[in-house]
Amino acid sequence: MNKAKKKRKLLVCLALFTVYIFAAARPVPQETILVPRWFSSLESGYPVAFSGEVPDSLPASAAEPIPFRLEKRFGYVNQDGRFSINQVLSGELSLSRDYWAEYEAIPESIDVRDPRGETALKIEKGRGHPLFLDNRIFLVGDEQTSLSALDERGEILWTYDFAAPLTCIDAAAGMVLTGSLDGAVEVLDASGRRVFLDRPAGSRISVILGCSLSRDGNMMGIISGVDDQRFLLLERFGTGEYRVSYHEFLEDGFRRPVHISFIDRDNRIAFERQGGLGIYELNTRISRKIPLEGEIVALDGVGNDGLFFMISARGGLEKRLVGIDLPGTVIMEAPFKSRGVFLERRGSLLYLGGGSTLASFKLEKR
Numbered sequence: 001m002n003k004a005k006k007k008r009k010l011l012v013c014l015a016l017f018t019v020y021i022f023a024a025a026r027p028v029p030q031e032t033i034l035v036p037r038w039f040s041s042l043e044s045g046y047p048v049a050f051s052g053e054v055p056d057s058l059p060a061s062a063a064e065p066i067p068f069r070l071e072k073r074f075g076y077v078n079q080d081g082r083f084s085i086n087q088v089l090s091g092e093l094s095l096s097r098d099y100w101a102e103y104e105a106i107p108e109s110i111d112v113r114d115p116r117g118e119t120a121l122k123i124e125k126g127r128g129h130p131l132f133l134d135n136r137i138f139l140v141g142d143e144q145t146s147l148s149a150l151d152e153r154g155e156i157l158w159t160y161d162f163a164a165p166l167t168c169i170d171a172a173a174g175m176v177l178t179g180s181l182d183g184a185v186e187v188l189d190a191s192g193r194r195v196f197l198d199r200p201a202g203s204r205i206s207v208i209l210g211c212s213l214s215r216d217g218n219m220m221g222i223i224s225g226v227d228d229q230r231f232l233l234l235e236r237f238g239t240g241e242y243r244v245s246y247h248e249f250l251e252d253g254f255r256r257p258v259h260i261s262f263i264d265r266d267n268r269i270a271f272e273r274q275g276g277l278g279i280y281e282l283n284t285r286i287s288r289k290i291p292l293e294g295e296i297v298a299l300d301g302v303g304n305d306g307l308f309f310m311i312s313a314r315g316g317l318e319k320r321l322v323g324i325d326l327p328g329t330v331i332m333e334a335p336f337k338s339r340g341v342f343l344e345r346r347g348s349l350l351y352l353g354g355g356s357t358l359a360s361f362k363l364e365k366r
Contacts, residue, residue: 034323034332034350037360038081042073047081064346065115067095070353071340074100076115077358079349085117096132103129112137112154121154133171140166147178149192158192167208168257173217179208185222185234187242196242200224200232210258214266219282221260221269229253231271231278231287248287250274259296263303264326270308272296277310279328288328294320300345307363309350311341319354 040047065076065084074093075085085100094101099120103110110123110130123130123139128146131138139148139156144165149157164182171177174190183206187196199206203225210223220242222232233246251274260271269280276292294312297319302308308324319341323332342353350361 033364034361035364037349037362039357039359040077040081040083042070042086042356042358045083045086049081064097066344066346066351067097067100067115068342068344068351068353068358069093069095069340070342070358071356073356077351079360081358081360084115092129094130094132098135099130099132099137101130106142121150121152123150123154131169133169133176134174136171138171138176140169147176147188160188160192160194162186168211170211170213172213172215175213175217177211177213177220179211179222179224181207183207183224185211185220185224187220195240198234198242200230200244202230202247203228209254209256210260210271212260212262212269214262216266219262219266221262221271221280223250223253223258223260223271226253226255231273231280233269233280233282246280246285246287248278248280250278259299261299261301263299263301263308264306265304268303268326270299270303270310277324279308279324279326281327286327290324290328290330292322292330294318298341298343300343300350302345302347304345304347305363309343309345311343313341321352 036050038047038049065078067076068074072089074089074095075083075087077083091102091104099112099114101110101112107126110126111119112121112130114120126139128139128141131140137150139150145162146159148159151157162180164180166178167181168179176188178186183199185198185208186194189195205226207226208222208224212221218236220234224230224232229250231248231250232244234242235245236242253274258272263270267282271278273289277290278287280287292312294314296310297313298311300309303326306326308326310322312320312322317337317339319336319338321334322330325331336354338354344351348363352359
């Protein structure tokens with residue numbers, strides 16, 4: 001296909017994508033609007049910029065390549081819509097801002113690469129899969145009952161064995177938070193030593209379905225148990241011990257992994273709950289439920305400047321971009337159709353993916 005045909009095909013896709021995103025959108029309060037910056041096709045790698053050239057006067061974080069995975073493709077896209085890596089997925093994948101690795105289900109060795117595609121290190125005879133969190137490299141064992149931390153050469157620094165398979169994991173401030181199938185919540189320090197263990201009670205089935213650690217490591221959010229399912233906030237006090245400072249029952253709940261994330265500079269926690277989204281405010285100690293249709297498939301993970309975005313799904317193709325004016329008012333719902341989705345927030349920039357297209361929008365006040 002020549003360049004002209006590729007361009008015509010891309011423009012048709014972009015037009016359809018634009019209709020899906022903006023047809024049902026309502027204005028964001030205080031005259032804040034989503035301004036399209038560019039659309040880029042994963043198949044052709046051809047970006048189309050809006051309003052002239054994409055400005056380069058953006059925050060430093062915006063200049064960092066954005067890791068993406070959308071259906072059968074993955075890679076890194078730059079702030080101008082051009083790809084540094086854009087390839088078809090052929091195996092298992094671990095992906096973060098700093099590293100990525102594609103590997104077999106039972107790998108003999110694993111090449112860990114950077115966003116430019118250059119080999120950063122090689123994991124030899126790694127019986128497990130790599131996990132990239134908090135700018136660190138971990139290896140989760142084949143049975144998901146062990147966790148190892150690796151150095152920059154791929155050598156094992158420490159290994160910790162769990163009594164049951166891991167169901168969730170997060171890392172921040174040099175610490176690691178884990179949840180297990182047997183309902184255990186554990187915190188490991190930078191040397192792999194366990195510094196906290198708890199087994200939240202109050203449910204017929206003990207299992208940890210979601211966990212998130214604040215950036216300073218002083219708070220953790222947990223989704224625990226089935227029948228009844230609970231949201232718990234634990235905070236670290238002067239002695240270093242974590243204690244439950246808030247808990248809430250969550251209707252019938254889920255029997256699968258649940259989205260949960262600290263947002264708004266750790267002033268709030270957003271979490272999936274049956275029939276919608278939960279928002280817990282740390283300052284006011286108020287928990288809110290935002291009714292939403294469908295299943296949550298992506299959260300923006302930032303929620304700064306009083307705005308928070310997420311994507312919900314109904315059925316196989318029906319997706320919906322939802323904008324929320326914090327603490328809990330839905331101010332935008334924009335449907336689109338796609339089998340896979342991608343959502344990333346970098347300050348005032350929102351990156352959205354559907355089908356074979358990635359798009360960038362800027363939040364502006366006018």
